[in-house]
Amino acid sequence: MPIPVNEEVRSYAPGSSERASLQQALDDVWSSEPVELTGDFGHGPRMAGGDLVEVTSPVDHHHVLGRVAVSTTADVTEALEAGRAVARDWADLGFEHRAAIMLRAAELAAGPWRDRLNAATMLGQGKTVQQAEIDAACELVDFLRFNVDFARQVHQVQPISSPGLWNRMEYRPLEGFVYAITPFNFTAIAANLPTAPALMGNVVLWKPSITQQLAAQVTMNLLREAGMPPGVITLVPGHGPEVSEVALASPDLAGIHFTGSTGTFQHLWREVGNRIADYRTYPRLVGETGGKDFVLAHPSADLDVLRTALVRGAFEYSGQKCSAASRAYLPRSLWRRLEGDLAALADDLAVGDVRDFTNFTSAVIDQRAFAKLSGAIDAVRASSDARIIAGGTVDDSTGWYVRPTLVVSDNPHQDVFCTEYFGPLLSIFVYEDDQYDAILDLVDSTAVYGLTGAIISTDRHALDRASRALVHAAGNIYYNDKPTGAVVGQQPFGGGRASGTNDKAGSLWNIARWTSPRAVKESLVPVVDHRYPHMAPDA
Incomplete structure (x- = not known):
């Protein structure tokens, strides 16, 4: 074959x-009569x-x-x-x-x-x-x-x-x-x-x-x-x-x-x-x-690699992938350098009609998805323990458009870290640099899912420790890459737990x-005698 x-x-x-x-x-599909x-x-x-x-x-x-x-x-x-x-x-x-x-x-x-x-x-x-x-x-x-x-x-x-x-x-x-x-x-x-x-x-x-x-x-x-x-x-x-x-x-x-x-x-x-x-x-x-897929960054992470993994992992196809990054755990030393650039980049992403090839992403699938995401964004705005630093706007006048949205919270059990919204909504928890090992249990236990995850680090020992601690947290784990994009024949796809x-x-x-x-067992020379050797009398 x-x-x-x-x-x-x-x-x-x-x-x-x-x-x-x-x-x-x-053009042919768009201009034709409904089929x-x-x-x-x-x-x-x-x-x-x-x-x-x-x-x-x-x-x-x-x-x-x-x-x-x-x-x-x-x-x-x-x-x-x-x-x-x-x-x-x-x-x-x-x-x-x-x-x-x-x-x-x-x-x-x-x-x-x-x-x-x-x-x-x-x-x-x-x-x-x-x-x-x-x-x-x-x-x-x-x-x-x-x-x-x-x-x-x-x-x-x-x-x-x-x-x-x-x-x-x-x-x-x-x-x-x-x-x-x-x-x-x-x-x-x-x-x-x-x-x-x-x-x-x-x-x-x-x-x-x-x-x-x-x-x-x-x-x-x-x-x-x-x-x-x-x-x-x-x-x-x-x-x-x-x-x-x-x-x-x-x-x-x-x-x-x-x-x-x-x-x-x-x-x-x-x-x-x-x-x-x-x-x-x-x-x-x-x-x-489902999935509530994570990106975990070690203090040694390359900032450009991390930024790209977050943006592509969370916002490609408006986050409508079971593997999409929806929660991130970032060390404070990197967050100080990343926050402004990441927020500006998310706000600058082109969102619109797919017929315009310059757009990075487009609309969510239907009114139900739009309503769920709109409700989640409203809930963040009404909360006392989370804040939106990019996006957070929606528009259903033409299509079901939800802007790529970044949410930061100091409460690692806030709803945005636990619930799968299946949309362009990325929650971020900032941890102290010396708490990397302690944060592993939090990543593992926060959500009921176990589909995908990404670990961003240039420290091989840190990769190894995280991979061992998160052994059941993801059926597909990615080192220094976004947690999406499994390729047939290269990364067999699937996860455990509620995923x-x-x-x-x-x-x-x-x-x-x-x-x-x-x-099937086929006897090429079939046995024709029911007796076994041990049945013979002693000499």
Whole structure:
């Protein structure tokens, strides 16, 4: 099979052909009439049977990109039946043929479909060109390429055989269907959650976020063109509770592949637990959920490295990444030199429409996110133990805009250090330089999550002490870098505690979760006598 390589990130520099091509794709989507965003219930694309919902652009919520109908009970049931009908044929198809479909999808996404995926992600999810390129183009391509290689590695794990025997492992799909529930913030994740189980021979019921529906439909069209047979992955638009009510009630539920909020995943887990005796098999539950990710700086930290890690880690894509930096612990000696520059830099960040490539970041996803962040900023203003030193302004007159905001507090247990707001809000606690070792327990214990973290230090011993003390505080730890930007094949992604099951998307550990191995022992020269040597009489 082809050796996977990470897709190269394009720069979209002024005057480049790639920039002109993408700008044309953006203009085409923006200027077109609102499109019908269809589901696919196993027999080709069609509108679902429920109420219509408008899908608008976060950068201008008056602009309707498309309309999607939510799935009814009948729609979800049809999708499950379609998956059941093709499950055996898909499982029996050779792994190399399933892999070929994924590899073809990767090449289409890297080439002729690249602009479509990026444009849909930029306008539908409010991503700048840089954030869309590393997501909808590169990471999506990487998942498709590398998952094939990870699956190959899984298949190569085989037992030893004694003389006269041939032992082997067969990697079967799970018995039933996988329910993939995907988030708004990453087109690549939304593609990976259904395609990873499908690669291993499973049929998948896919429920994307309504706010990601534009890019989800482009992804589904891409998979069709790559040769994905009808019914293998069914696309059911709609609201989570309504779709889950049908999916979780099916005795054929074999797994859940989830990325989203901690509360939703815990609800799904409880529902599965309550119904555990009703299922044909014990469902596999794989979830990547929330984070309250940290940046910890040692007094030896390089100031430029620290400043860049804070700004990029906290404010790229308006902090709407589960890995985004949302709390920072900085030594006072560095803070004296950093405070003014960091505040000025945050206030100077260009925030606006993604069609303007000079913007650093853009709007948050929807009214609910805007209201949550506006409320958090209001709460900081009303508090007696926190102050805003940059940003803190919001504007929903056109799009859902929240300025990158820096909050400083001397109370390390203030709400801004504990609650995940999923937006451009970075809380900062300043500690005395000689308290570095003491601060480690605070970093570890303040939040319930354990997803990502960054340690900024030029002192190797300080890095080592922090890494040991924070061993469970982050499933992905970064030295002298921002706590975001995991690359498939390079940094397998996932965390523990309230951040998920740590099954590491972008690795063979995740792929192995979607197979049910069967051990086969074949006797090449079968035994024909039941008697053992010890049964013979003494001479």
